[in-house]
Amino acid sequence: MSLRFARWAAYACLPLILAGCGGAVRVEPPTPEGAAAAACRALGERLPRVLDGLERVETTPVSPYVAVWGKARIALRCGVPRPVTMMATDQVPEINGVAWFNDPERPALFTAIGREAYVEVTISREHVPQNVLLDLATPIKETLPQTG
Template sequence: MRLFRHRPLGLPPLVLVLAITVAGCSSADDTATAEVPSPDATVTELCGKLDDALPATVAGRERDDPQPASTLTAGWGSPAIILRCGVVRPPKMIDPKVAEGGDADAVAGGVDGVDWLQEKAGDGGFRFTTASRVAYVEVTVPGEREGDSAGVLVDLAPAIKGAVPEGIAD
């Protein structure tokens, strides 16, 4: 004895709705985002030169720029190592405790001819900001990549030295 003589009409639309819902939920968007700085025209020009000079890979990660697209931002890998050029001077850069080594969350140092302020980030990673350059360049290394920090700075140093002259940024 057949219980279902006819194909239930409600089933195909239900299957279709479920398939669309699952497909919508399963598509992960790995695109990184970064706030685009808004420096003056001189710094914007330097940042454009830096963008042209940046390496295709950093710490073994391929370049994959964040959104929105801008010559003031760049990214590598996922989770992304993010570079932002033309940021404002970090407040800790003028804090005397940092200069004397008294602030455990912020340390000054240099890598391959580029001076940096290193700050701990909330996710266990680090934010590095150039010092003694005409434009401030910020590099954020997420916690999952914190072991790559030295390699990141070594890979970026030639581009920064070549595009952003030494000096004091406003």
């Protein structure tokens, strides 16, 4: 295994730890407060049961701020901090009305920005990120108001 692949795998799996075969997927939940917490709870209720062909699965600990599809192939955390590598001058693509920052150091990590809360999505290499982000855009727009 190359060092580059090992580094990518470590970054991609950072927020995800499997809790054992057949069990719930362990994902560290964020701790949003106030309006961001309320918006994230609303988002959790609007997320799809199936995303890019994967069923939504149980997570541990149970949190209204976390969703996982397909045993951690796609994971969402709502109410995370602003990406530390994001600069004010960064150009970010917009997919169906939602701006997504893609961390150059963590290519599998995308963060919806410019909303009531930051929404972090980790997408495994088996999936096309644009398809996943497109499917998440509608519930994000419906529940997380734009800021600024």
